Amino acid sequence: MAMSMRGRIILDPRPLNVDVVPDTMLHRKNELRMLELFFKPLLNEIEVGDVSVPIIVSIDGKHGVGKTHLVEYFYLKHLCPQTLTDTNKKIEEIADNMQKLSKYCQKRSKIVRIRVSAYTTNLTVNQLLTIVSNKLRLLIQPRGLAPQEVLNVIFEYLKKYDKYLLLVLDDFQYSLMRKGDEVAKFIVRLYENYEEERRIHTIFIMDNLDTALGYITDIKTKNEMKINHIRLDPYSINEIYDILWYRAQKALYPSAYDDEIIEYIASNVGCENKSNCVGHLGSARVGIEVLLKASLSAEYKGKDRIDFNDVRAALTNILERGEDLLRLDDSLRSLNDHELLFLLAVIKALESSPGSKGGVLIGEAEEEYRRICEALDIEPRKHTQVYTYAKRLSQMGIVKRSVGGKNMRGRSSIISVDIPPDKFEKKIKELLKIRGFHEIDNI
Ligand SMILES: Nc1ncnc2c1ncn2[C@@H]1O[C@H](COP(=O)(O)OP(=O)(O)OP(=O)(O)O)[C@@H](O)[C@H]1O
Numbered sequence: 080m081a082m083s084m085r086g087r088i089i090l091d092p093r094p095l096n097v098d099v100v101p102d103t104m105l106h107r108k109n110e111l112r113m114l115e116l117f118f119k120p121l122l123n124e125i126e127v128g129d130v131s132v133p134i135i136v137s138i139d140g141k142h143g144v145g146k147t148h149l150v151e152y153f154y155l156k157h158l159c160p161q162t163l164t165d166t167n168k169k170i171e172e173i174a175d176n177m178q179k180l181s182k183y184c185q186k187r188s189k190i191v192r193i194r195v196s197a198y199t200t201n202l203t204v205n206q207l208l209t210i211v212s213n214k215l216r217l218l219i220q221p222r223g224l225a226p227q228e229v230l231n232v233i234f235e236y237l238k239k240y241d242k243y244l245l246l247v248l249d250d251f252q253y254s255l256m257r258k259g260d261e262v263a264k265f266i267v268r269l270y271e272n273y274e275e276e277r278r279i280h281t282i283f284i285m286d287n288l289d290t291a292l293g294y295i296t297d298i299k300t301k302n303e304m305k306i307n308h309i310r311l312d313p314y315s316i317n318e319i320y321d322i323l324w325y326r327a328q329k330a331l332y333p334s335a336y337d338d339e340i341i342e343y344i345a346s347n348v349g350c351e352n353k354s355n356c357v358g359h360l361g362s363a364r365v366g367i368e369v370l371l372k373a374s375l376s377a378e379y380k381g382k383d384r385i386d387f388n389d390v391r392a393a394l395t396n397i398l399e400r401g402e403d404l405l406r407l408d409d410s411l412r413s414l415n416d417h418e419l420l421f422l423l424a425v426i427k428a429l430e431s432s433p434g435s436k437g438g439v440l441i442g443e444a445e446e447e448y449r450r451i452c453e454a455l456d457i458e459p460r461k462h463t464q465v466y467t468y469a470k471r472l473s474q475m476g477i478v479k480r481s482v483g484g485k486n487m488r489g490r491s492s493i494i495s496v497d498i499p500p501d502k503f504e505k506k507i508k509e510l511l512k513i514r515g516f517h518e519i520d521n522i
């Protein structure tokens with residue numbers, strides 16, 4: 080069948096790639112300021128030469144909160160600022176990817192930044208030195224040399240070409256977990272036998288500094304890693320909203336999404352309250368993944384717009400990785416027959432109005448519930464009883480309840496679920512069949 084290659088949802092998929100670090104950083108102003116403060120001696124003295132203190136900064140925060148992004152952005156802003164303003168063709172081509180930009184800057188900047196991920200690299204001292212000498216294209220065979228000898232060659236190179244090295248040791252918890260404090264200790268004690276200028280500076284990135292320190296036995300290393308510390312908290316709902324909105328503007332056709340869709344993702348991924356921000360909540364990475372998945376699903380189905388079903392399916396797939404129904408299994412079993420029938424009504428109402436505002440009005444669900452009861456030839460419960468079902472289901476975390484916004488009729492409750500309705504429906508029907516509602520499949 081002939082099909083147009085051009086979809087109506089995705090304009091440019093690149094901004095929805097979570098590994099692409101775009102040319103801007105939203106929020107995180109204080110954290111950026113702190114990073115600038117810690118590196119001030121280097122940034123100032125680079126003009127004058129002779130930086131006398133080694134700088135060591137620890138950045139921590141959970142999955143997807145912008146740790147890598149913050150450091151890349153800092154590097155570009157200060158050490159290669161021309162990339163953020165230049166209209167040079169080459170820069171334009173790579174401007175959607177900060178990591179590529181950083182590479183481009185290496186040759187031009189006085190500070191060379193080398194980022195090593197301990198997740199993808201088995202990071203030992205020898206491995207680190209090999210990576211650095213390869214990246215600097217030093218003509219030595221680090222394998223046959225002692226670490227101190229390799230280090231001397233690196234220092235000589237930096238001095239000769241008047242360069243500084245910014246080592247970014249990303250996902251550093253993996254090195255600590257696998258190898259203990261070998262690398263951390265090496266970095267902290269780098270200058271013990273070395274009197275000359277401090278040309279190597281380091282940023283450690285990890286998920287949790289307190290846990291990381293548990294792997295460190297060397298007291299000096301422990302202390303040094305604590306001094307310059309920046310913690311990135313999980314993102315709030317509003318912050319995720321801004322980050323997603325920025326990406327959507329770059330990646331999607333304006334007619335393919337609206338603020339309610341972005342708001343819906345943000346309210347599911349963002350952190351309502353920093354103290355109970357569990358699992359993937361507060362992760363920009365997860366938010367972007369959900370937006371991408373929902374966009375792809377809408378595109379694949381040939382729709383004009385991303386709707387709430389696309390988002391719900393993406394949320395389940397990514398947030399719960401399919402474990403949600405298992406988690407809910409016990410709760411579902413504890414519901415009485417009419418609560419289950421009402422839940423089925425909610426799901427069916429959701430399915431029949433995919434474009435609705437992230438959920439269905441409680442009245443719509445109640446109407447559907449009455450229809451189901453009628454079809455099964457059983458007496459429906461009264462209106463007030465149905466409301467208590469909705470309340471209980473939301474208290475148990477099975478459905479979500481919110482109050483309708485400006486576009487809704489009155490300020491009625493809106494009910495939604497995070498699990499794809501088709502899977503949820505199947506599960507509820509199975510439970511109802513066990514309870515003797517054999518005709519439920521024909522509903
Ligand atoms: N403040 C922000 N503004 C714009 N984009 C952001 C911001 N924070 C994070 N992002 C984007 O979210 C995604 C995840 O961020 P990043 O990779 O920096 O997280 P991380 O903390 O390093 O996570 P991990 O621990 O998984 O490595 C990236 O695509 C990044 O560009």
Ligand SMILES: [Mg+2]
Pocket residue numbers: 146147148249250
């Ligand atoms: Mg990272």
